[in-house]
Amino acid sequence: MKRLASAALAAVLAAAPAVAQEVTLRGVSAFAGGTTFSRPFEAFVAHVNEIGKGVVQIDYVGGPEAVPPFELGNAVSGGVVDIANNTSAFYTNLVPTGDALHLATNTAQDQRANGCMDKIDAIHQQQMNVKFLARTGDNVAFHLYLTKPIDSPDLSGLTIRTTPVYRAMFEALGATLVRTAPGEVYTALERGAIDGYGWPLQGVMDLGWDEQTKYRVDPGFYQVDVNVLVNLDRWEGLPEAARAVLQEAAEWIEARNADNIAINAEEAEKQAGAGIEVITFSPEDEARWLTTAQEAGWAGVAAVDAGIAADLKSCLTE
Numbered sequence: 178m179k180r181l182a183s184a185a186l187a188a189v190l191a192a193a194p195a196v197a198q199e200v201t202l203r204g205v206s207a208f209a210g211g212t213t214f215s216r217p218f219e220a221f222v223a224h225v226n227e228i229g230k231g232v233v234q235i236d237y238v239g240g241p242e243a244v245p246p247f248e249l250g251n252a253v254s255g256g257v258v259d260i261a262n263n264t265s266a267f268y269t270n271l272v273p274t275g276d277a278l279h280l281a282t283n284t285a286q287d288q289r290a291n292g293c294m295d296k297i298d299a300i301h302q303q304q305m306n307v308k309f310l311a312r313t314g315d316n317v318a319f320h321l322y323l324t325k326p327i328d329s330p331d332l333s334g335l336t337i338r339t340t341p342v343y344r345a346m347f348e349a350l351g352a353t354l355v356r357t358a359p360g361e362v363y364t365a366l367e368r369g370a371i372d373g374y375g376w377p378l379q380g381v382m383d384l385g386w387d388e389q390t391k392y393r394v395d396p397g398f399y400q401v402d403v404n405v406l407v408n409l410d411r412w413e414g415l416p417e418a419a420r421a422v423l424q425e426a427a428e429w430i431e432a433r434n435a436d437n438i439a440i441n442a443e444e445a446e447k448q449a450g451a452g453i454e455v456i457t458f459s460p461e462d463e464a465r466w467l468t469t470a471q472e473a474g475w476a477g478v479a480a481v482d483a484g485i486a487a488d489l490k491s492c493l494t495e
């Protein structure tokens with residue numbers, strides 16, 4: 178049997194061309210090209226194209242102008258896009274427990290070491306038909322930005338732009354919510370359709386929102402997850418050498434997540450320079466702000482699937 182199998186393999190190898198065909202993957206980002214949450218992916222693409230010469234290349238097709246952010250999950254799931262840079266909040270239609278990812282208090286490296294990344298990958302494979310390749314955004318918290326001041330965590334009477342990241346928390350604090358893609362935030366602010374928006378500490382100036390923003394509420398909460406996802410059929414069809422290049426590049430880009438600590442400090446300074454004032458609360462109100470974030474966040478995931486919520490909580494917050 179064994180001899181037969183190796184004879185068959187030898188025949189296949191003999192028939193194969195001396196140099197295996199280079200594979201090209203079509204890549205799309207949920208965030209505009211050159212902006213904060215596309216930059217790690219763009220570095221990842223450049224790295225793959227460097228170390229993967231002759232094996233695998235990524236053709237970076239573009240950002241939200243190529244595929245609308247809330248459609249990108251479907252596009253990579255169905256194989257219209259081979260590789261996507263996307264945040265779980267933009268594909269909750271496919272992975273509704275993905276909201277757990279931004280509730281992480283540890284790093285992508287921790288999640289690889291403790292098996293959490295394998296669990297997250299399995300959920301993505303089963304529910305979305307994608308390989309969960311890499312996670313960026315560690316160390317970057319989310320904040321509430323406002324056009325008018327508040328003096329407590331009570332958000333009643335305020336209309337706030339949201340995504341699934343902030344929904345459970347802001348709803349628990351009484352806000353009226355409207356979901357928009359990042360590309361619609363500027364116009365919504367300019368028209369006065371919203372009194373504020375949820376967004377991470379980084380990237381507020383990318384699309385000029387600082388012009389329309391007066392306040393940032395501190396402290397931040399949660400942790401950004403912007404993930405590299407590969408269509409599963411495409412992934413499984415890749416030569417082993419191509420998968421190895423992508424996996425190496427995944428850990429390479431995750432190592433750069435540590436840079437976010439320094440970038441956070443620069444961003445906070447730039448926001449101050451742009452006239453964005455920081456709102457803080459009394460110690461009791463700050464505790465309420467952060468406790469509501471955690472409790473409402475996990476309750477939201479548990480309402481979707483209590484088993485997955487408990488399982489992921491244990492490895493994302495250890």
Ligand code: 173
Nearest residue numbers: 264266340342375376401
């Ligand atoms: O606010 C958002 O659009 C959002 O959910 C998000 C998630 C990760 C990075 C940046 C924004």
